[in-house]
Amino acid sequence: MQSSTMNTSCSFVEVDNTMKYVELIIYIPIFLFGTVLNVFALVVFCVRLKKWTESTIYMTNLALMDLILLLQLPFKMHATNYSWPTELLQFCTILENLYFVGIYGSIYTVMCIAGDRWIAICHPFKAKQLRSPKAALIMCIGVWVVVFSATFPIIHSFKGGNETGNVHCFHRFSKNRWNPSVISCLQVFGFLGPALVIIYCSVRTICALHQSGKNSSKCRACVKIIYSSLSAFLVPFTPSHLAIFLQFLVHRGEITDCSSMTKINLFIQVTMCLSNITCCLDALCYYFAAQEARSARQSIKISLTRERKHTFSTSEV
Structure with a gap:
C-alpha cells in the first residue's frame, strides 16, 4: 500500500526502486511455498478427511482466504514495475478488493479459530451446545459477507485520478481516503478488535491447559503451538498496521520531516510485503494447533469431570 503523491519536495523514487527488488525477493518464495501448502491443506481437509468437523471447516476457510491473497501476488509484482492502461482500471480494482479480502x-x-478453540478447551460442556459443523459454516459465511461488504465500497473509492492516463494498481491510493473515519475503522475493526479477541482466547486457553494438564506432554505441546500460532498472527500484522497509522499521520500533516517520511514510506511497503508471509505460517501452525486442541480437549474434559465428581461426593459427606 504505497501512498499517493503528496505536496512535498520529498522524493520517494529511491525507495520505490529499491522495493522493486525487495518485493521479488519476498513475494516469489511466499507465492510458491504458500500456494503449495494451502492447496495441500485443502486436499487434506476436503478429500482425505471423511468427516467435517468445526476445525476442518475453519481451516478450509482459512486456506481459501490465503489462496485468494496469494493469487494476487503475481499481479502485484507486475504492477510494481509497470503501470497499466486505463482500460484495466476495473480489473485492477477487483484485484485490490480481493487482496484486502484475503488479508482481513x-x-x-x-479469530474464529481462536474463539472455537477457547470454547472447546475452556468450556467443554457448553461446547456441545455452542459448537457444531453447522455453526462453524455459518460463521465462515459471515466472515465472507463482512469482509466483502466492508472492503469493496472502501477500496473502490481509493483510486485517485492520474494525469498520465495510466493506472498504478495496488499503489497510489488517493489522499482523500486517508481520513480518520476510514483509518479508524481499518485499525479498530480490521486489526485491534480481532487481535484482542485472539489474545484473550489464547491466554485463557493456555491457562486452562496449564491448570488441567501440567504433566501432560500433549497439553504442553498444545501450549507451544498456541504460542506459535499467536506469534504467526501478531508478527506479520502488527508492524503493517503500525505502518498504516504512521502513513496516516504523514497524510494528516503531523509528520513533515523528509527523512521521517522516507523511512515511513519504506517501512509501510516492507511490512505490507512481509505481512503476506502469514499465508505460509497459517498452513503450518493452525493445522497442527487443531490436532493438538482436540487431544487436549479430551484430557481437560476428563479432568473437569473428575473435579465435579469430587465436588459432589464431598458435598454429600
Whole structure:
C-alpha cells in the first residue's frame, strides 16, 4: 500500500526502486511455498478427511482466504514495475478488493479459530451446545459477507485520478481516503478488535491447559503451538498496521520531516510485503494447533469431570 503523491519536495523514487527488488525477493518464495501448502491443506481437509468437523471447516476457510491473497501476488509484482492502461482500471480494482479480502478474511477466520478453540478447551460442556459443523459454516459465511461488504465500497473509492492516463494498481491510493473515519475503522475493526479477541482466547486457553494438564506432554505441546500460532498472527500484522497509522499521520500533516517520511514510506511497503508471509505460517501452525486442541480437549474434559465428581461426593459427606 504505497501512498499517493503528496505536496512535498520529498522524493520517494529511491525507495520505490529499491522495493522493486525487495518485493521479488519476498513475494516469489511466499507465492510458491504458500500456494503449495494451502492447496495441500485443502486436499487434506476436503478429500482425505471423511468427516467435517468445526476445525476442518475453519481451516478450509482459512486456506481459501490465503489462496485468494496469494493469487494476487503475481499481479502485484507486475504492477510494481509497470503501470497499466486505463482500460484495466476495473480489473485492477477487483484485484485490490480481493487482496484486502484475503488479508482481513484471514484475520477474522483466525479469530474464529481462536474463539472455537477457547470454547472447546475452556468450556467443554457448553461446547456441545455452542459448537457444531453447522455453526462453524455459518460463521465462515459471515466472515465472507463482512469482509466483502466492508472492503469493496472502501477500496473502490481509493483510486485517485492520474494525469498520465495510466493506472498504478495496488499503489497510489488517493489522499482523500486517508481520513480518520476510514483509518479508524481499518485499525479498530480490521486489526485491534480481532487481535484482542485472539489474545484473550489464547491466554485463557493456555491457562486452562496449564491448570488441567501440567504433566501432560500433549497439553504442553498444545501450549507451544498456541504460542506459535499467536506469534504467526501478531508478527506479520502488527508492524503493517503500525505502518498504516504512521502513513496516516504523514497524510494528516503531523509528520513533515523528509527523512521521517522516507523511512515511513519504506517501512509501510516492507511490512505490507512481509505481512503476506502469514499465508505460509497459517498452513503450518493452525493445522497442527487443531490436532493438538482436540487431544487436549479430551484430557481437560476428563479432568473437569473428575473435579465435579469430587465436588459432589464431598458435598454429600
